[in-house]
Amino acid sequence: MKAADVDYVRPGSLTEATELLAKGQGEARVIAGGQSLVAMMNLRLASPGLLIDISRLPELTVAAEDAETVTLGACITHAAIEDGRLVDPSRGLMPRVAATLGYRAIRTRGTIGGSLALSDPAAEWPAVLMALDAEAILCGPGGHRSLKCTDLATGIFETQLAADEIIESVRIPKLSPEGRWGYLKLCRKSGEFASALAIAVVDPGRGHSRVVIGAANGAPLVLEETSRLVSESRRDEIRTAVTADIDRAGGRHFDEFQCNLHTVVAMRAVDQVLQ
Amino acid sequence: MTAIRLRINGAAIAEDVPPRLSLADFLRERRNLTGTHLGCEHGVCGACTVLVDGEPARSCLMLAVACDEREIQTIEGFAGDPMMAALRRCFHQHHALQCGFCTPAMLITARDLIRRGRAGSEREIREGLSGNICRCTGYTNIVAAIAEATAALQDHPRDAE
Numbered sequence: 001m002k003a004a005d006v007d008y009v010r011p012g013s014l015t016e017a018t019e020l021l022a023k024g025q026g027e028a029r030v031i032a033g034g035q036s037l038v039a040m041m042n043l044r045l046a047s048p049g050l051l052i053d054i055s056r057l058p059e060l061t062v063a064a065e066d067a068e069t070v071t072l073g074a075c076i077t078h079a080a081i082e083d084g085r086l087v088d089p090s091r092g093l094m095p096r097v098a099a100t101l102g103y104r105a106i107r108t109r110g111t112i113g114g115s116l117a118l119s120d121p122a123a124e125w126p127a128v129l130m131a132l133d134a135e136a137i138l139c140g141p142g143g144h145r146s147l148k149c150t151d152l153a154t155g156i157f158e159t160q161l162a163a164d165e166i167i168e169s170v171r172i173p174k175l176s177p178e179g180r181w182g183y184l185k186l187c188r189k190s191g192e193f194a195s196a197l198a199i200a201v202v203d204p205g206r207g208h209s210r211v212v213i214g215a216a217n218g219a220p221l222v223l224e225e226t227s228r229l230v231s232e233s234r235r236d237e238i239r240t241a242v243t244a245d246i247d248r249a250g251g252r253h254f255d256e257f258q259c260n261l262h263t264v265v266a267m268r269a270v271d272q273v274l275q
Numbered sequence: 276m277t278a279i280r281l282r283i284n285g286a287a288i289a290e291d292v293p294p295r296l297s298l299a300d301f302l303r304e305r306r307n308l309t310g311t312h313l314g315c316e317h318g319v320c321g322a323c324t325v326l327v328d329g330e331p332a333r334s335c336l337m338l339a340v341a342c343d344e345r346e347i348q349t350i351e352g353f354a355g356d357p358m359m360a361a362l363r364r365c366f367h368q369h370h371a372l373q374c375g376f377c378t379p380a381m382l383i384t385a386r387d388l389i390r391r392g393r394a395g396s397e398r399e400i401r402e403g404l405s406g407n408i409c410r411c412t413g414y415t416n417i418v419a420a421i422a423e424a425t426a427a428l429q430d431h432p433r434d435a436e
Contacts (some may be wrong), residue, residue, distance in 0.1 A: 001316060008277060008294035008340045031341075038297070038336040039317040051294065053341055079330065103406025104387065105324050105331040190405040 003041035010053040014060065014139050014168060020052050022141050022164035030054055030166055032075050033109035035102070036118050060113070060168060063087060068174060071137070074113020074167045082107060089174040090132055093181040093201070097124050103191045113167040119153045119219070122193035124185065126153045127214035130222060131181075131199040134172040140165040153219035176205025182272030184265050196261045198269035202230055211242075211270060213262050217252045221245075223266065235274055242266045279343040283308070284352025292339045298332075299323045301339035302349055310350035310379045314408070321407035324380035325349050331387045350379035358386050361424040371420035373411035381407050385421045394425040 011017040021028050027049035031037055034055075040046040054060055060075035063086040070089035072081075080086055082098035101107060101124050115125040116136055129136075129149040137146050141164055149170070152159050161167065175181070182200040187193065197214035209231030211223045223245035229238050242263045246252065254262065276291040283306060292301060297316075302308040302325070314320035316335045323334040326348035353359035362382050365371070372378045381404070388394040388403040400418050409417060 002300070003295040003297070003338075005293070006295050008338065010343075034338065034341070035318060035333070035336055038338065041295075042297070042316045042335065051338075055341070102318075103321065104403065105321065105333050105384070105406060106318060106336075108327070108330040109332050109337065190402050 001042055001044060003038065004044060004047040006041070006048055007050045008053065009050065010056065012057075014054070014057055014166065017052050017054050017057070018139055018141055018164060018166055020050070021166065024050050024052070026163060028052055030117070032060075032111040032114040033077065034114075035106050035110040036114070036120065054166065055111070069171050070174060071169050071171045072112060073169050074116075075111045076113075078102070078107035078110050078112065078115075079104065081112065089172040090181065091175045091179055093128065093132070093175075093183060093199070094172075096183055097128050097199075100124065100185050100190070106191075112170060116149070116152065116170065117159065117161060117167050119155075119157050119159045120193070121156045121218060121220075122195075122197065122215040124194070124197065124214065127197055127212045127220035128183075128199050129170060129172065130220050131201045131210045131212040132172050132175075133208055133210065134170050136167050137169045137171060138162075138165045139168040144168070146171070150222060155218050158219075173206065173208070175201070175203050178205040179203035179208075180273050182269035184269045184272070186261065186265050196258075196265040198262070198266040200230060200266075200269040200273045202273050204231075211266060213246075213266050216246075216262065217254065217258075221249050221252070224248075226266065226270070230270055230273060233274055235270070238270055239263065239267055277340045277343075279340055281342050281344060282346045284348055294338060294340045296339045297335050298325070298327075298337040298339050298342050298347070299334035301342075302334060302347070308349045308351050312376055312379060314376070319408070320377075321384065322377055322380050324383050324407065326383060326387075331384060350383060353382075353386075356386075358389055358424075358428060361427050362386060362389075362421070365420040365424040365427070366417070369416045369420040369423065371412065371416040377407060377409040377411075381409065381417055385417075385424070388421065389425050389428060394421055397422065400425075 029048035031051045032055045060073040062073045064071045078098045134149045135146045185194045186196040194215040200211045202209045211226045214220045225241045280289045302311045312322040314322035318336045325334045
């Protein structure tokens with residue numbers, strides 16, 4: 001199908017973009033790579049009145065680095081991350097994830113900020129950035145604020161992003177040389193959205209350990225007890241802990257098969273870390 | 276209507292387009308470049324793949340208005356390209372198409388895989404093609420054609436420059 005009629009504007013700055021968004025009163029949508037939004041428009045699942053194209057704003061396409069963190073502009077593409085064109089805070093996790101995300105012709109346009117803002121429950125970046133303890137820098141008419149990615153996603157296509165806010169960048173703590181990760185995405189065809197997704201990150205150097213599952217009928221889920229056991233390498237207890245963590249979260253409505261699937265996928269990601 | 280200026284297959288183009296017009300429809304209906312095919316119109320089948328600034332992209336998921344100042348290359352624009360010539364020859368030899376609907380995008384995707392050095396094994400080729408659906412061939416001959424084109428270009432790397 002074809003998209004419904006829409007207006008289009010390419011603002012010259014992020015400030016201008018947030019002003020346009022505020023003025024749009026819910027009718028305006030921000031477009032970056034458009035790899036989900038244009039598909040939804042073609043299917044008439046979305047028919048915004050105005051598209052605000054932020055994909056070429058220079059402040060959103062740069063990466064910066066300090067001693068502790070790497071900050072990636074929201075409009076950096078999955079392909080740029082896949083190709084290692086930017087400094088990588090994650091010791092290979094993010095390029096690996098990017099390579100599993102959709103198809104190359106999607107990755108050349110789709111952006112990391114767009115993925116976070118859309119908050120598709122099966123998307124990779126929201127879960128991966130939670131596991132890395134990243135934070136999103138948001139820009140609104142009132143200025144900037146930062147929000148941990150663990151707080152940003154609240155549900156299926158739902159975030160804490162205010163109606164007039166735009167994600168400017170993502171700040172990701174660097175893994176120390178001791179940092180390790182495991183990543184598993186289960187899907188029946190490469191490039192599909194995941195039916196189960198798990199990321200395990202353990203970094204003794206920073207005292208950080210976190211296991212997150214995605215495609216979990218809601219926002220990505222941090223497995224708290226599992227994360228603690230992984231940091232102590234207590235592998236034998238982890239399987240029970242994963243199931244208990246999922247039960248404790250509640251509201252995911254997994255059937256027995258799905259629960260088993262998520263547990264197995266989480267275990268495999270944990271095993272990659274503990275190897 | 277919004278005015279855009281872009282290059283398509285090397286030619287400078289200026290047109291007014293409605294913002295909802297996809298790049299694919301712009302190419303096919305305004306520029307008569309019908310080698311770009313539309314299958315699913317939501318990014319899954321890959322038939323509409325073209326190059327935008329040298330990188331593969333879904334023309335059904337790009338608005339023409341967002342292609343202002345971009346360089347677009349469609350299947351009609353590869354005359355004299357040695358990599359494409361090798362691929363076309365190998366597709367012909369291996370009978371790597373039946374109805375041909377997916378072929379333009381298969382060629383463009385395959386060329387990008389070879390260019391990025393991601394066509395080194397059958398597994399790599401199959402993974403790289405997973406975003407392009409073919410309903411006729413079962414892929415076997417497409418994979419064989421790309422493998423042979425990759426080998427031919429390695430034997431004569433200067434052809435690919």
